[in-house]
Amino acid sequence: MGIGTKRLRPRKTPVQARSVETRDRILDSAARVFSAHGYAAGTTNRIAAEAGLSVGSLYQYFPNKDAVLVELVRRHVADGTRHLVDALGAGAPGSLEDWVGLLVDAMIANHRDDPGLHQVLFEEAPRPPELLAELHGLEDRAVVVVAGILRSLPEVRVDDIDTAARFVVVTVESLVHRVVATHDPALDVATFRDELVTMLVRYLTSPR
Amino acid sequence: MGIGTKRLRPRKTPVQARSVETRDRILDSAARVFSAHGYAAGTTNRIAAEAGLSVGSLYQYFPNKDAVLVELVRRHVADGTRHLVDALGAGAPGSLEDWVGLLVDAMIANHRDDPGLHQVLFEEAPRPPELLAELHGLEDRAVVVVAGILRSLPEVRVDDIDTAARFVVVTVESLVHRVVATHDPALDVATFRDELVTMLVRYLTSPR
């Protein structure tokens, strides 16, 4: 399901430690190369060279260029998820504002790691359907978590918590992406963060 | 002014009706081709063929592929601006909610024309600095307009109207883009629109 297509499945399931390490090295250099040169100019030769390998070797770990991309996205998403889980799962922050702040900060952190790479991965590069499906799945999980939190907070007053949760997730993701990726000189990240938190809190607590 | 670089300036300034028409036909087919195949696969030959011309003719109207793209963006932006001006300038809608609704609807209309094209134009394709500058200029103008409206409405309560105006503009743009471009099965456009309006109204009117 999803990633089952033969075209994108890794050629070998890495069981030996050495293989895993090489695979990761390739992904790391792919990240650097894409981030620095963009998707189109991120050639497989460049990636291999950056990893200290020959192209041939790269093709023993990934069936084609897109597979590298997909794996990169997957890794990036996993990192993001970990950021979020770590942040939200750390303890009971108390107020809604605290929760929302946590959410926004985690998302910002996630994008800040490497804005260039993020832009390539989520805008410039072609995203095969299996990737989109996976991203939607991730969004769904995030919505579930957020909905759970919202339900636990008495100050939250919305008609439909699930809808609100999804809207919050999408909003945070889109806006953070927009602000970190675009280098908008008119928008300072700190004040942006505060306005975003304010907006979301008001959205979730205003009386009908 | 703006895109003054020789590299991207249209090759002939069309004065005769025939030329203008051909130019537009090229842009129309470019829109269709980019939308259907993406930027990289949208070859100049394909665009020309789709327009019922030969490549050579395309290059009599545009100095290179990127210039076609730039012109397309510019046309798209002009359309969007017209949408907005028409909507906001039509009359005095009265309440803040009406105004915000107008803004959101205009933006949705703008994206709905051709979501695929929008995605190519603003994400996938390379955007030369001139274009980015122009887009920032557009955003600035929108912020000025919105700030003017906010200032005229007594129910608006924010610390800094300019910051709020920019935040509103960016939010509407980003979220509408996200929802219309991405085919998120879990997000219905109608309810999304209502939630967005609600959120913005609350953001702008809640007591501090």
Place this chain on the structure above:
Amino acid sequence: MGIGTKRLRPRKTPVQARSVETRDRILDSAARVFSAHGYAAGTTNRIAAEAGLSVGSLYQYFPNKDAVLVELVRRHVADGTRHLVDALGAGAPGSLEDWVGLLVDAMIANHRDDPGLHQVLFEEAPRPPELLAELHGLEDRAVVVVAGILRSLPEVRVDDIDTAARFVVVTVESLVHRVVATHDPALDVATFRDELVTMLVRYLTSPR
């Protein structure tokens, strides 16, 4: 003979004054364009534009680009011949050294008119066989003239006057071309001229 090929014959024999004038205008601009941009970058469109015409009109006076080139060479050669005839036919200069000086100076004058054009015409551009034949014919005529002069001068002592005459013609042409066309910083034209005259005089007068 020679220029009889259909491919290069001018499309119309210009009988009306207007036509002749336009033809010349085209050749003039071709000269300017070739000289400034080289043969490859001297496009027919550029030539026509420089002449204040459309490409279509150019093709009513010349069947193709090469025909323009050929005509240009022919004109250039005719000018050169006139230079030479004027110089050598002016009167009786007397000594061999005077004659040789005249020959060399005429050749230098001929090249100096437009070194860039000369280089394009005689090096860079493709020279169809009919052109080569014509140039050889020109050389032959020059050899005859020079041989006549040599024969009339008592100080000339060579075994075979015809061979010597041809050798002189070729030498003058080649060396002048070389020095004027190439911008050799180590070779001053004035001293070069003197050395050349000296060399030729010695060649023609030394005792066996």
Place this chain on the structure above:
Amino acid sequence: MGIGTKRLRPRKTPVQARSVETRDRILDSAARVFSAHGYAAGTTNRIAAEAGLSVGSLYQYFPNKDAVLVELVRRHVADGTRHLVDALGAGAPGSLEDWVGLLVDAMIANHRDDPGLHQVLFEEAPRPPELLAELHGLEDRAVVVVAGILRSLPEVRVDDIDTAARFVVVTVESLVHRVVATHDPALDVATFRDELVTMLVRYLTSPR
């Protein structure tokens, strides 16, 4: 040094025997193709095909078409230099006439290898400034060598040996080029050679 521009530097410095061989094969076929078709019609595809390779391979050894040309010129010049050094360095030929004959013969040999190629290389094709500079350097070195020889010969009587040496070098080069490259039916190479030697000897030995 010399051709330092990135644009023309060979793509890989060949260290393995295989690579060197392929590189040479490409240059050889480039020589054949340029010689037969001229520069403009000597397409990279044709060159690659003639070498039994695909275009892609050609571009692994040379960054662009001009780089092939430059390398060809350099090789040609190196061959010529070797010809000359071998000839002049072989021993003490004795008389001035012997020396001059050696020089002329070496130059003829150099051009005879492939007259067509020579014409393309030094006339038709675009010569980047780096190349011109290098050629001037070569000329300078030749002038130094010739001047040294002239100085050692008592029969030489000229005012300025350096000027004379340069004049001799330029003359030999230009005339040999002219005669070998042009297929002048009226000029037999053997008699041309004798006349040239005669002329130079007289130039260098006649009493003032």
Place this chain on the structure above:
DNA sequence: CATGAATGAGGGTTCATTCAT
């Protein structure tokens, strides 16, 4: 497993030439 030379389809772009007006 690794290497890197080789492949070749395909892309952007130019320009001599034609032809409808």
Place this chain on the structure above:
DNA sequence: AATGAATGAACCCTCATTCAT
């Protein structure tokens, strides 16, 4: 005669992918 838009073959070059070693 003149125009200039239109044509399209041909060019240079790139890069994902393969394969002999």
